[in-house]
Amino acid sequence: MRKISLIIPTFNEAHNIEGVIDSASWVDEIIVVDSFSEDETANLAKAKGAKVLERKYTGPSDQKNWAIPQAAHEWVLILDADERVTPELKKEIQAWLKADKIPFDAFWINRQNYFMGQKVKYSGWQGDAVVRFFKRDVCRYDNKQVHEEIQTSGIKLSRLKEKMDHYTYKDLSHFLDKMRRYAKWSAEDHFEKTPKVRWGHLIGKPFFRIIKHFFLQKGFLDGKVGFIISIIMAWGVFLRYVYIRERQKS
Numbered sequence: 001m002r003k004i005s006l007i008i009p010t011f012n013e014a015h016n017i018e019g020v021i022d023s024a025s026w027v028d029e030i031i032v033v034d035s036f037s038e039d040e041t042a043n044l045a046k047a048k049g050a051k052v053l054e055r056k057y058t059g060p061s062d063q064k065n066w067a068i069p070q071a072a073h074e075w076v077l078i079l080d081a082d083e084r085v086t087p088e089l090k091k092e093i094q095a096w097l098k099a100d101k102i103p104f105d106a107f108w109i110n111r112q113n114y115f116m117g118q119k120v121k122y123s124g125w126q127g128d129a130v131v132r133f134f135k136r137d138v139c140r141y142d143n144k145q146v147h148e149e150i151q152t153s154g155i156k157l158s159r160l161k162e163k164m165d166h167y168t169y170k171d172l173s174h175f176l177d178k179m180r181r182y183a184k185w186s187a188e189d190h191f192e193k194t195p196k197v198r199w200g201h202l203i204g205k206p207f208f209r210i211i212k213h214f215f216l217q218k219g220f221l222d223g224k225v226g227f228i229i230s231i232i233m234a235w236g237v238f239l240r241y242v243y244i245r246e247r248q249k250s
Contacts, residue, residue, distance in 0.1 A: 002097040004076065005027065005031060006078075007064070008079050008080070009080065012039050013037065013039075013081035014044055020081050024085045029071065029073060032050045034052055035056065035063070036054055061144060061148040064141050069136070073136070077093070077132060079164075088162040106156075108131055111128040114165065115168060122220075122226060123219035123230065124229075126218075131150035139151070145185035183243055187247065
């Protein structure tokens with residue numbers, strides 16, 4: 001069977017790090033790229049047998065692109081600390097590693113998201129998928145600050161059938177803090193494409209985001225949690241353009 005390296009980027013993930021490592025303890029190498037955590041993340045990871053590399057954080061893509069060449073094995077699996085490999089996903093990945101030939105360079109993995117103690121089946125999160133299982137020497141991330149992804153142009157892609165679990169937000173405060181941080185990063189991505197912030201950016205786009213998540217993407221089927229997600233996602237879009245306007249004025 002081919003060997004595989006696991007990469008986990010972290011910062012203050014003491015509450016998550018043991019769980020993610022345990023879910024993928026079957027891999028041949030575990031690399032934790034830590035951004036100088038102020039909690040016990042690094043020590044807990046070392047106790048689980050991980051190699052801990054410390055590096056200043058400059059952005060999600062840069063951090064992962066730096067980490068990928070550090071892997072000792074041709075095939076790489078990247079997990080965030082709040083993600084878990086299910087037993088079914090483990091079997092599917094191992095089946096590919098045992099195959100005589102892998103005719104692909106990378107694989108999409110769908111994510112099953114959880115929020116406020118509930119499995120979120122709709123609300124725009126039902127199509128959540130990421131490229132996380134790939135060849136080390138072929139794949140690299142794009143330069144986005146938000147929702148960074150493996151550049152798929154020119155590579156052979158497939159999709160795994162099984163999902164990973166994603167415990168994306170510890171609680172409501174964590175969700176709000178993360179959306180505020182994402183809004184700042186998203187403002188950087190959209191700054192050059194937004195010559196002037198207009199009323200349509202501040203009212204129209206957030207309003208459409210509510211319609212999109214709650215109605216078009218069936219958030220109403222997730223009940224109150226679906227409504228909360230829709231409102232907060234819209235708030236994130238509103239904040240993006242507030243940050244862009246602030247930067248333009250300064």
